[in-house]
Amino acid sequence: MAFLAKMKQSFGSTFSFFSDSYAELKKVRWPSRKELTSYTLVVLFTIVAITVYFWVLDIGISELVELIV
Secondary structure (H helix, E strand, O other): HHHHHHHHHHHHHHHHHHHHHHHHHOOOOOOHHHHHHHHHHHHHHHHHHHHHHHHHHHHHHHHHHHHHH
């Protein structure tokens, strides 16, 4: 009997987790299309800027190593 009680408690907590998660998701303030587009552009610009920065840094270090060698 203890095994069945433990299984019932386990499944009960699983269902409780999903119902609580669903309730929390209903409280979330989702961004509008305009906000989402703006945030996406900021992220893409940041990624491109960091990529270019490291690319230039890599080329500079490579040239420096070539001069030394």
